[in-house]
Amino acid sequence: SIASTLGIDDARAELLGMKSGNGGRNTHLTGARGNVLEMGVGTGINLPYYYGGRERSLVSRLTCVDISGGMLEEAQKRNKGLRSNIDTSNVDIPFPVEFVQEDITSRSLFVKQDNTFDTIVDTFTFCVLGNEGTMRCLENMKRL
Incomplete structure (x- = not known):
């Protein structure tokens, strides 16, 4: 995922909407x-x-x-x-x-x-x- 590539831990990835592996698109674009x-x-x-x-x-x-x-x-x-x-x-x-x-x-x-x-x-x-x-x-x- 983008988050792991950037070295972002799971908790921060969840907060940024990146946990889903789509770079936060689902969280932000919907x-x-x-x-x-x-x-x-x-x-x-x-x-x-x-x-x-x-x-x-x-x-x-x-x-x-x-x-x-x-x-x-x-x-x-x-x-x-x-x-x-x-x-x-x-x-x-x-x-x-x-x-x-x-x-x-x-x-x-x-x-x-x-x-x-x-x-x-x-x-x-x-x-x-x-x-x-x-x-x-x-x-x-x-x-x-």
Whole structure:
């Protein structure tokens, strides 16, 4: 698990929501609600969690952003598969899902649109952005 790889003991892993071996995704992402923005969606590994899992999803709209067109294509394929196999008792289908190719560190991220988000998600991208990129991404999160 990620927790054991990082040398985090079981008690701390449980507290951080990492005990399940999914990097805390189940604990944190099933709480996403309203108009959701995922920055750095990659291949869409987080997508299943927006559809509610064991509880009813509270997502009303999902916008997925990544700089890589190839990653977005994989995320779109994953989302299509999820939507075709979803238990509709747990989610209002279809909540709209939009995939946007954009740099999450760009100061122009969504400036042309009137976007406000109820939940902003960024999992494991800060480690690849460097200090300056991370700060710009955080500034965008604050603005959005």
